Amino acid sequence: MAESRSFADTCIVSCGMLRPEVEHLVEEGFLDPYRLLYTAPGLHALPDKLEEQLSGRIRRARELCSSRGIIVIYGRKCYVNPEEPYKSVDSIISSQGEGIVRVQGEYGYDMLAGPEERSELSEGEPDKVLWFGAGWLEHWKTVYQRYLGWDKADANANFPGYYRKIIVLDGIGISNRYINEHPEEVLEIFDWTGLEVEFREITLDRFKGLLLEALGRAMEGR
Structure with a gap:
């Protein structure tokens, strides 16, 4: 079982496809972020919309959590746009400035198993x-x-x-x-x-471990 640490000093921006698992972790007390924001589920199918919503949610998190860490729950490979092959989830996040960390998974399902x-x-x-x-x-x-x-x-x-x-x-x-x-x-x-x-x-132990690892990086970067 992953250890328990508080996320109270973070804002979390998550893909809406993982909302059921994220809300489950909130209900059981593992996750307690200062604010929790979601993009619409399934936007990997609409890369322009994904970029627009993810960037917008991160900007909103900046407003709400100016002195707190920001954790993004998005897979590394969830943005694919043939018209912009060098753009990625990580480059979209980086364009929003420093102090943002991403949970390390290739896709949402990779965070679960x-x-x-x-x-x-x-x-x-x-x-x-x-x-x-x-x-x-x-x-x-x-x-x-x-x-x-x-x-x-x-x-x-x-x-x-x-x-x-x-x-x-x-x-x-x-x-x-x-x-x-x-x-x-x-x-x-x-x-x-x-x-x-x-x-x-399955258990959510892998997901919890990845979230805790991201929390550690978010706190180090403050």
Whole structure:
């Protein structure tokens, strides 16, 4: 179990896709930031919007937390823009000045389960799995249908030939609600993607450890 330290002297800016896990850590008392701000979930599909919202939330955090550290919960690879190949999440953060640290993960799901755990969960084929966290269960339609504009034909062309299944990394106990209370929502994902949906329980210890590491860097930089 990750040790507990206070985040009260920080402001946190997080991707909205990780909101369920972040709010869970707030509820259990692990996270206690001075302010907590979110960007809309799924903006990796709209890189210009991602840059706009992430920059805006960081500026707002500056206003609210002028004497406090700022922690950004965003994956290193969550910004990809073919028109600006040298721009990244880190360069967007750096453009907002000093005193901002990012939680060290490649993607949101990488913060929940590291490479070794994902390899184990996927029986050695992590690249053949479409990894979901709790936020993806809520917002997959927004990403694929609204932002990317995919229809069922696009889903058929992109999912079954590349992925074997979807694994939902469940660190907040949502499996029972979806499997037993709302199975139709899981079936809808299966029908649209053509992929089996598998829930796997995990701890949030990796996420906590990465947050604590970021907290340490934020406090050192003050």
